[in-house]
Amino acid sequence: xxxxxxxxxxxxxxxxxxxxxxxxxxxxxxxxxxxxxxxxxxxxxxxxxxxxxxxxxxxxxxxxxxxxxxxxxxxxxxxxxxxxxxxxxxxxxxxxxxxxxxxxxxxxxxxxxxxxxxxxxxxxxxxxxxxxxxxxxxxxxxxxxxxxxxxxxxxxxxxxxxxxxxxxxxxxxxxxxxxxxxxxxxxxxxxxxxxxxxxxxxxxxxxxxxxxxxxxxxxxxxxxxxxxxxxxxxxxxxxxxxxxxxxxxxxxxxxxxxxxxxxxxxxxxxxxxxxxxxxxxxxxxxxxxxxxxxxxxxxxxxxxxxxxxxxxxxxxxxxxxxxxxxxxxxxxxxxx
Numbered sequence: 223x224x225x226x227x228x229x230x231x232x233x234x235x236x237x238x239x240x241x242x243x244x245x246x247x248x249x250x251x252x253x254x255x256x257x258x259x260x261x262x263x264x265x266x267x268x269x270x271x272x273x274x275x276x277x278x279x280x281x282x283x284x285x286x287x288x289x290x291x292x293x294x295x296x297x298x299x300x301x302x303x304x305x306x307x308x309x310x311x312x313x314x315x316x317x318x319x320x321x322x323x324x325x326x327x328x329x330x331x332x333x334x335x336x337x338x339x340x341x342x343x344x345x346x347x348x349x350x351x352x353x354x355x356x357x358x359x360x361x362x363x364x365x366x367x368x369x370x371x372x373x374x375x376x377x378x379x380x381x382x383x384x385x386x387x388x389x390x391x392x393x394x395x396x397x398x399x400x401x402x403x404x405x406x407x408x409x410x411x412x413x414x415x416x417x418x419x420x421x422x423x424x425x426x427x428x429x430x431x432x433x434x435x436x437x438x439x440x441x442x443x444x445x446x447x448x449x450x451x452x453x454x455x456x457x458x459x460x461x462x463x464x465x466x467x468x469x470x471x472x473x474x475x476x477x478x479x480x481x482x483x484x485x486x487x488x489x490x491x492x493x494x495x496x497x498x499x500x501x502x503x504x505x506x507x508x509x510x511x512x513x514x515x516x517x518x519x520x521x522x523x524x525x526x527x528x529x530x531x532x533x534x535x536x537x538x539x540x541x542x543x544x545x546x547x548x549x550x551x552x553x554x555x556x557x558x
Contacts, residue, residue: 261320264340264399266414267425268322270445271433276316276343278440283478287554294554309375309394310353311406316343322426325451333454338407338415340399347398354396370416372397374409432473436486439475446471465503468496484547485529490540497537504535504544525552 265271288295306312313319323337354373355362361376374395395412397405405415418425432444447469455466474487491497508530515526528548536543 260400260403261318261340261342262424262426262430263422264403264405264415264419265320265322265424265426266338266411266418267324268429269325269448269451270323270443271426271429272319272321272323272443273433273441274319274321275440276313276319276341280314280316283440286478286480287483287550290551291554306353308377308379309396310350310356311396311404313341315345316341318342325448327450331454333451336408336411338405338411340415341404341406342402343404345398345402345404347401350396350398350404367397367413368416368420370397370399372409372412372416432471435473436475436477439477441476442473443475444471444473462503465496465500468492468500478550481550482547483550483553484545486543486545488544489542491542492540494537494540497540497542500542501535501537504542508533508535521552524549528552 284298285295288298302313318341320340320342321337322340323335326334326336328334351371351373354375363374363376365372365374372395374393376393377391379391393409395405395407395409397412397416399405399415399419405412407415424430429444429446433442435444436442449467452463452467452469455463468491469489470492471490472487473490474485476486477484489497489500491500511526511530515523515530518526525548529546532548533544533546536545
């Protein structure tokens with residue numbers, strides 16, 4: 223198998239059932255209420271939504287996942303402390319996090335993600351503002367927008383956003399939307415969240431329904447997949463690209479038991495025929511992926527092997543469902 227085909231298989235599998243792992247972390251499978259309407263009412267019009275129960279993630283799931291690797295758990299908390307030192311924000315005070323994102327095209331061949339995070343928890347707004355000013359060491363500006371106070375930090379640095387996602391951040395804005403809710407993102411996207419709150423109604427009704435479809439999930443997600451977005455993905459062959467181009471929406475959830483991480487991703491296509499064709503393509507890629515695992519080593523191989531062995535593919539009408547699970551310990555071993 224040549225390297226080109228390997229990349230095609232890997233890209234397709236990641237797009238169809240692994241995309242959510244790059245934006246989330248394992249979570250507990252106990253029942254929880256979806257994020258309340260207060261959080262969703264602050265989301266501007268979005269192409270994708272992710273809902274995270276931060277309290278259970280911090281207090282229960284991460285300690286469980288890293289139960290046999292205290293050094294990595296310590297590193298997570300160190301990264302959270304660094305984020306707090308730069309912004310005055312401690313993600314460990316969040317109860318839930320709702321992220322809305324738009325896909326933009328600054329140029330024909332480039333797709334950019336524009337997210338805004340709505341964090342709910344217990345905040346002392348005055349203390350938070352004071353901590354932010356102190357942490358910024360003068361690299362902060364403040365502005366009023368429709369009566370709301372926005373603090374914008376000039377970071378120009380590679381940071382772990384909320385202590386988890388390593389991203390390059392030039393400016394990060396924070397606004398207290400009420401006594402228990404923060405908007406966090408670029409200056410433009412935080413202003414968009416303030417505008418959304420003034421409408422006094424939910425936008426994104428369909429995506430919210432998809433992201434909260436599984437009442438047992440602590441992380442849920444839903445996204446619209448436009449033809450332009452899919453066209454920018456180089457999947458290597460016209461046949462694969464044609465099948466993938468039929469996807470109109472994707473949604474799913476992540477959860478854990480005491481020992482395993484589970485992932486469910488559903489692709490909603492144009493027609494039942496398109497779902498069947500997509501299922502056949504994914505089944506073929508699953509078989510070829512087995513050969514790729516032979517070239518992997520150590521922890522990555524154990525994770526991929528577990529996910530592939532438990533991979534289930536099913537169609538329901540115009541939807542393709544992909545379901546898998548793997549040992550939480552194997553995920554902890556490859557997390558950096």
